[in-house]
Amino acid sequence: MATTAYVHVNLFNGQDDGFIPNSWLVVDNTTGRVTATGHGPTPNTDQVVDVADKFIMPGMINTHVHVDADANHTMDGPITETEVTLMALANLRQALQAGVTYVRNLGTGHDVDIKLRDAQQRYHFPAPGIVASGRLISSTGGNGDGPYHERNASYIVDSPDEMRRVVRQIIKNGADVVKVLVTGGVMSKGDDPRDVGFSAEELAVAVSEAHARRRKAVAHAQGTTGIQMALDAGFDSIEHGIYLNAEEARVMSERGVYLVPTLNAVESIVRDGRGHIPDYMVDKATTLSNAFFDNMRQAVALGVPMTTGTDAGTTFNDFGTGYWDELHLMVHKIGVSPQQTLYNATINGARLLGIDQDYGTLTVGKFADFIVLSASPLADIDAVREADKQVFQHGERKF
Ligand SMILES: [Zn+2]
The missing domain is CATH 2.30.40.10 (Urease, subunit C, domain 1)
Incomplete structure (x- = not known):
């Protein structure tokens, strides 16, 4: 030895x-x-x-990335599987060089994240370890029924039965986690963070089907109602949590449900977006950013467990500097101590990914x-x- x-x-x-x-x-x-x-x-x-x-x-662990997204090229996402793969390889390399040795990918076209995860054993390209969701789940007109859909990055689901079939299909495809777009979002035109995309029944089916197969269920949830519905359904983590209120924060704290605030996804649009992306996006992000950071400070004060995820790949939020920015914002914008920030970036991330036996x-x-x-x-x-x-x-x- x-x-x-x-x-x-x-x-x-x-x-x-x-x-x-x-x-x-x-x-x-x-x-x-x-x-x-x-x-x-x-x-x-x-x-x-x-x-x-x-x-x-x-x-360090980035618990929320999109390997197929190009932080600098704005609205024109890669389309073909080859383009998606090339973009993913560049992003993964950048992440590793930045000090990120594991990522959780939450929504990528052509299941490229799953394929790259499996190819890592055979081809030694520079990349963090990958926990992969494959394609994500949206409702018709929801946050994933836009550019992501065109990029073959989402399943559109409109009933409990469809949800059951699609979750099973996603896991058959090889996904480690199941990502559901419970609410609208910041970057999409037709919806709003406060919109809820699914019924309680649909969400409950998503969680039970994922859990039945030892997979965690991940909720993109931004508005208060959607966050509460995701918590009621038993999702394992809340992504973004923009309008998280005190009552919900207490529930997350008690149950140990992780919040992945993706602070830099909002901050980078407010900071760098004007003139580069459509005004409606910058306006949306600017309007909600103050409430968002207030709510995140409250969540920290109420002891909500957090990990460090950036939504890497969104506008001006790359896989390198974007991660460092996220740590900076945790400390300087929402009041997480530097020591806790390092735990969030390491062991908490490993626990959320279910890899803490090894990492x-x-x-x-x-x-x-x-x-x-x-x-x-x-x-x-x-x-x-x-x-x-x-x-x-x-x-x-x-x-
Ligand atoms: Zn995301």
Whole structure:
């Protein structure tokens, strides 16, 4: 068993608060898993890497991305499966280089996310690990019955029976999670975040069919009514949650339902959108952004568990800087402590993805997915922006 020790590390292991100085981390080079950690005198290993007091933390997880979407090209999404695949490969590479070692993809044309997830074993392209939803579920006229539909990225469902069949089909296609567009959204023309796309019965069927097959059900839910319906139906996470009220926040906190606020998806439109995308989108985002950030601050205060997901691929919200922006907004806009922000970006993400047996902390038995930074992100969360940070997956350096 050949092993490598990383020594002189300031280590945040994803489980205990703070970066512990003069730590070490031993990785089995064959399995890519952590075999020991500690601090003080260095253990005997085949190889020693002195990281010279740099800061090591678990690889970060982006719990909400769209690998087929082009953050810079605005409204013209890729159409053919080849274009979708090429875009996805570029986005995934950018994510990994930014320090994101796992993503949860929530809606992509041609099930390219599922296919790339499966191809990773055979073709070693640079990419984070992938939890894939394949195509998402919308109702007629709903948030996914627009450009996504044209890109073969959604199923349109209008009854409990259709819902049952489509959830089963999605899981047959190979999806790890089932994504339902419960409400309208910001980026679509014909609907509004407060619109609800499905009946309670349809939503209940979606959740029970997913759970019957050990899959989590993911709700895109922005308006208050839709969020409540998603919670009533038993969805495992609420995405966006723009008009989340205090009562709903308390329910999520009590039940441990994760909120993925995708702060940068809204912020990037408000900040950079004018003149580049249709005015109705910028107006919609600007109108709701104040209420949104207020509601997110309230959710933080009420202890709603969160993960770090960006909706990467939406307008001006790319797979690299967009993730760093999300961490910055968590700390500086909605009042999450830097320490909690790092937990949200690592172990909480792993729990939501259902991969916490293998990922999310740098503790014995888990895969050695980690990043090496020159400065502490606890002192300044923007330390994660370091352009030439080192990124490791399964103990192998990728960047
Ligand atoms: Zn999304």
